[in-house]
Amino acid sequence: MPPSRPSPKGGRSRAVKAALDAWFAARGWKPFKFQREVWKAIADGRSGLLHATTGAGKTYAVWLGALQAFARARKANANARPVAEPLTVLWLTPMRALAADTLRALQQALEALGAEVHPWSAGARSGDTTSAERNAQNQRLPTVLVTTPESLSLMLARADAREVLGHVRMAVVDEWHELLGNKRGVQVQLALARLKRWNPGLAIWGMSATLGNLREAMHALLGHEDGVLVQGQVPKKLVVDSLLPGVAERFPWGGHLGLTMLPQVIEEIAASSTTLVFTNTRSQAEIWYQAMLEARPEWAGLIALHHGSLDREVREWVELGLKSGELKAVVCTSSLDLGVDFLPVERVLQIGSPKGVARLLQRAGRSGHAPGRPSRITLVPTHSVEMVEGSAARTAIAAGHIEARHSPEQPLDVLVQHLVTVALGGGFVPDELYEEVRGTAAYEGLSRENWQWCLEFVAQGGPSLAAYPDYKRVVPDAEGVWRVPDARLARRHRMNIGTIVSDASISVQYLGGSKIGNVEESFVARMKAGDCFLFGGRMLELVRIHDMTAWVRRASGKRAAVPRWGGGRMPLSNTLADAVVQQLAQAGEGRYDSPELQCVRPLLEIQQQWSALPTPQTLLAETLSTREGSHLFLYPFAGRHVHLGLASLLAWRIAQHEARTFSIAVNDYGFELLSATEVDWPALLPQVLALPQGEDAHALLLHEVLASLNASELAQRRFREIARVSGLIYQGYPGEKRSSKQLQASSSLFWEVFRKYDPGNRLLQQAEQELLSQELEIGRLRASLERIAMQQLVLKPLARPTPFSFPLMVELFREKLSNENVADRIARMVEQLEKAAGGAVTAGGVERVKGTLAFGQEGPGKPPKPVSQRRDRRRPSRPSRPLPPL
Known part of the structure; x- marks a missing residue:
């Protein structure tokens, strides 16, 4: 075993340092202060x-530090070709798409060392690694391995895990902010604790660019170990x-x-060398790519599409095209958010609100x-109020306000999975592993009771599953070491390691041709042969579905659907929401200091004339009576998840006084409650907005929130993910993919069995806790109620909808009416409101509304027309107005 810590004096080779210094100098670089730190x-x-x-x-700061600390100088008289050092540095990346790019960056520095050091080898291991390379790594791992949390867990499940990973002297977690706030981050914490047990001197380093709670983030990464927080203050011009x-x-x-801004977007792309066009959803990316190609057909081959559902070869082709500067623009999603180094990229356009700083x-x-x-980065609004978000984001950045991310607390499904993984990787003694697990931030408060429950769960599946051998996954041997006794169960566990849970996907492949990518099964299941959809920038016709594969061929001239993927609606963050309210308060004082506020000033002035503008000290509520009934519009600016919980809570509290039925609509700024009968909002609102008081106030609020929603159905949906992570249900073996219906039926069965025969099951409790904390954001909801209690309620009766209430009314229309009826209704309302505001709706308003609904980015309804059938060729009435640099 190598020494646990590098020696401050003798550990760094002068030859290694000199070679790296020369490499820096050859590129005209000088190390920054933070790199030297x-x-x-x-x-x-x-x-x-x-x-x-x-x-x-950041990458060179950590990587060159590792080389200087761990690389050994080659002996001058070495004649035989030396064998590469064993696995020494483990480099974790959140996305397998980043592994190859990160590996190239690390190899550049290795090549610079040449013959100066004892040879180091480098490699990557992820879901994209070929079987040949994987087999070679099984014989001998490289000195530095770039991998993902899931692949690391698979390595921990090897019988020789300690022998293979015990030489690791440093673990690096890239883009830590991307992992910190979810179960993948917890998976990383547990894996690092295992590595540290085998090598107590293990050095752990995390890297991030966008974290607001640095000390907490470092604690989550290092556990109880004291660490060094290094902040790189490098002068860098940022233009927003x-x-x-x-x-x-x-x-x-x-x-x-959205797409009414297409001409301006095209002009910006044409004026730049290489541009990334970010969208918030894959569906939106598909639509914008098609629209851009239709607007500029001569760009075929010069613009591309990139998102996570496209095949790996397609994504790699796009990434190489960006690196070489051959592509003029790429429409992408979060698949290009992280780490990949594209020096030729000059501009970034963000379609719609980024939802967070x-x-x-x-x-x-x-x-x-x-x-x-x-x-x-240039923001392209898809909603007039999003222009305020642009000004607010720039102000928040200038003030250094960035969202915090928090590690999940004690997710038992991840712990259960880890127990089986460790049992496969050489086995464990419960008391020793308990102390190891408690060394992580996520489980530092883990009680003996919860630990014992997890042990019993992996031993027999709990009391309700004790009779089934498939759930006797880990048992103690004669020496008290817990191991997996069945090779079949071991194989099944290895095939299902990980915490990423999504709808089952179906491959999309040409008849007799190549694979294009994957779409969610729930989308394809609604289609029949002959239906068309946009995917991968192509119009495709479904031929048949067989063996979890959608066989397609090219199509044209037909109406096409756009695949919908989960996770499409991100809520507005607290940080950005607070900044938006500050901007609105400034507008209320007559201060329109930014170009965005100047542009949206007519809207804000109408809002102020007909109602009021929200401020940090006030809560704006609006009431309106129409033929549909009695409307309440409330604007807490807390994000759509919290607004759904608040709206449901208020409706439930009102119904406790008198039986009523409410329709609910929410967006990131507020929510609407609509009752068919008249409601005395001035009398009821102060009562139903009150926060529970007393010692049991928190428990009472939880009870009310759960009672106000279909909590059982929502919690059951969360339980499906928990059942998958904990190993109750599994995706299947290679070639044996299980459909989402099968998985759903299996999880529903376990849900009912546990509720009936094992009501104290910790996984049921976890499903409810995750529902409250993640989907309903109960902490943020409670904070919103506390803030509301401190605010002055400003209640405005309306004669007509305001600019803020109008989009909420449209949300309800979309739920109740067909696309055609929605278009007619919206167009008539806009015309009436514009006349009341002293303006006139522009010519072609009805057609414009209908066209937007047909080819919109949100909202349900009929599938959009293919771009080739659209005739809209509008150009901007005046040039766009960029803002000065920050």
Whole structure:
């Protein structure tokens, strides 16, 4: 076993350092202060967290520190070809798409060392690794291995895991912010605790560019170990501007403005060398790519599409095209958010709100991805109020306000999976493993009772499953070491390791041709042979579905659906929401200081004339009576998840006084309650907004929230994911893919069995806790109620819908009416409201509304027309107005 810590004096080879210094100098680089701090900390055997802007040189800070600390100089008289060092550095990346790019960056520094050091080898291991390369790695792992959390867990499940991984002296977690707030981050914490048990001197380093709670993030990474927090303050010019429409509509509705901005977007792309066009959903990416190609057909081959559902070969082709500068623009999603180094990228466009400051910063960093190069991101609003978000985001960045991310607390499904993994990787003694697990931030408060329950669960599946041998996954041997006794169960566990749970996917493949990618089964299941859909930038016709594969051929001239993937609606973050309210308060004082506020000023002035503008000190509520009934509009600015919980809670509390039925609509700014009968809102509202008081206030609020929703159905949906992670249900073996219906039926069966025969099952409790904390964001909901209690209620009776209430009314229309009826209704309302505001609806307003619904980015309804059949060729009425650099 190598020494546990590098020696501060003798551990670094002068030859290695000299070679790396020469490599830096040859490129005209000088190490930044933060890079030298990291090099010294690693040489001193310290662990830590490095936080620096995107493109500042974080990778080289940690990687060159590792080389200087661990690489040994080659002996001058060595004649025989030396064997490469064993696995020494483990480099974790959140996305397998980043593994190859990260590996190339690490290899460049290795090549610079040449003959100066004892040879190091480098490799990557992820779901994209070929079987040949995987087999070679099974014989001998490289000195530095770039891998993912899932692949690391698979390695921990090897019988020789300690022998293979016991030489690791340093573990690096790239883009820690991307893992910290979810179960994959917990999976990483458990894996690092296992590595640290085998090598107590293990150095652990995390890297991130967008974290607001650095100390907490470092604690989650290092557990109880003290670490070094290094912040890289590198001067970097950041430009955050907005692409503004010629005229901001005063009565907007969600998503309606998107493709009307296409001409301006095309002009911006044409004026730049290489541009990334980020969208928030894969469906939106497909639509924008098609629209851009229709607008500029001569760009075929120069623009591309990139998202996670496309085949790996397609994604790699796009990434190489970006690196070489051959592509003019790429329409993408979060699949290109992280780490990949595209130096030629000059501009980043963000379609719609980024929903958070951290996400905006991350995407901005994709341009000018090198020290000293400016980064620029331009926001393209799809809703008039999103222009306020652009101004708010720039203000939040200037103030250094970035969202915090928190590690999940004690997810038992992840722990159960880890127990089986460790049992496969050599076995465990319960008391020893308990202390190891409690060394992580996620489980530092794990009680003996919960630990014992987890042991019993992997031993027999709990009391309700004790009779079934498939759930006797881990049992103690004669020496008290817990192991997996059945090779079949071991194989099944290895095939289903991981915490990423999504709808079952179906491969999309040409008849007799190549694979294009994957779509969710729930989308394809609604289609029949002959139906068409847009995917991978192509119009495809479904021929048949067989063996979990959708066989397709090229099509044209037909109406096409656009696949919908889960996770499409991200809520507005607290940080950005608070900044938006501050901007609205400034507008209320007559201060329209930014170009965005100037552009949206007509809307805000109408809102102020007919009602009021929200401020941090006030809660705006509006009431309106129409033929549909009695409307309440409330604007807490807390994000759509919290607004759903608040709206349901208020409706439930009102119904306790008098039986009523409410329709609910929510967006990121507020929510609407609609009752068919008259409601005395001034009298009821102060009562139903009150926060429970007393010692049991928190428990009472939880009870009310759960009672106000179909909590059982929502919790059951969460339980499906928990059942999958904990190993109760599994995806199947290779060639034996199980459909989502099979998985759903299996999880529903376990749900009912546990509720009936094992009501104290911890996984049932976890499903309810995750529902409250993640889907309903109960902490944020409670904080919103506490803030509401401190605010002055401003109740405004309306004569007609305001610019803020109008989009909420449209949300309800979409639920109740067909596309054609919605288009007619919206167009009539816009015309009436514009006349009341002293304006007139533009010519072709009805046709414009119908066209937007047919080819919109949100909202249900009939599938859109293919782009080739659209005739809209509008150009901007005036040029876009970029903002000055930050």
